[in-house]
Amino acid sequence: MEQKSLWQIFSKGLLAENPIFILALSLCPALAVTTTVVNGLTMGLTVTFVITTNNVVVSLVRRWVNQKVRVPVYITSIATIVTVAQLVLQAYFPDLYDALGIYLALVVVFAIILARAEVFASKHGVVASFCDGFGMGCGFTLAMLTISVIRELLGAGTICGIPVFGAGYQPMLMMVLPPGAFMLIGYLVAATKTWNRHKEQQRMKAARIAAAKAAEAAASKGGVD
Template sequence: MTGKELWKVFSKGIYDENPVFRLALSLCPALAVTSNVANGLTMGFCVMFVITANNVVVSLTRKFVNPKVRVPVYITYIATIVTVVQLVLEAYFPLLYKDLGIYLALVVVFAIILARAEVFASKNTVFPSFLDGLGMGCGFTLALLAISIIRELFGNGTILGMTVLGSWYNPALIMILPPGAFILIGYIIGLMNMRDAKKAR
């Protein structure tokens, strides 16, 4: 692949095929753990690591896995990587591990991770697969970051726990609840679609 093609492989996950805003995959964490920036970033980085590592492993072993059992094998890879992430977080960042709770274990069944293994990594060499996973992970992390900044700001008046809006501000409690996240994601998707339609015209 040329440098331009490799860049396209990486960059498509950031906007054109953004997992949350374009493909509407893995919305569970986008609704559940983005009530504050710290949790959103942690989940984003965890998924970025898992999807990138899984893509590399799938690409390395693609010629040795029988196509009939490829999905269970891919899920085993993902579960192993997620377990490592859980153990690291539990050992070094116990508060974040506790905040993410069951949603961290659910990374194993995130559709975007299995989809990239099936659609891309199983058909390409290691470096493009690495870039594909990294790009999708970056897009996922940026989506969670954007959602969590808006939710924490308007839901608590803070960002990363630091007060941004003064005592005069009356927090919109719906923003820290899952319905608020769902509405926010809808508005962001709508704005992106309007931008694309305007650009097409």
């Protein structure tokens, strides 16, 4: 597969098909664990590791898995990878492990992970599946980081626990609650879709201009002949 195609597979997960802002999948952690930047980033990186690794595993075994049992196989693969991630966090980052709590275990049933295994990895090669999983994971991490930065900044006046606005700042308590996160995600979804629509209009405009120039050049050539 050409390098350009691999880049397109990777980059679509950042904005065009962002798991949270466009596909609206796995919103539970976006509401629950994005109260601080550290928690949001940790969850994002964990999901990136799981979805990328699972895509590679599914791509490797796709030819030997019976279609009737493919979903249990995918779930078993995801559960194994999530368990490894949990054990690593528990051993080396116990504070983060405790902060994320039950949401680490719930990564097993995150819709975006199973969706990429079913829609993409089960039909494509290892390299393309890696790019797809990594791109979707990066898009998920980008969304989690964006939400957590805004929530911590407005809800506590800090970034990674470091004061930004000073002691006189009155925190917006709504931002540390799930309703505040839900409203914030709504605004970010609207902004992302507006941006994607703008980029699509620009591409269509550029295509029309290129087609008009090509037609003009062909007409000029025909007139000369």
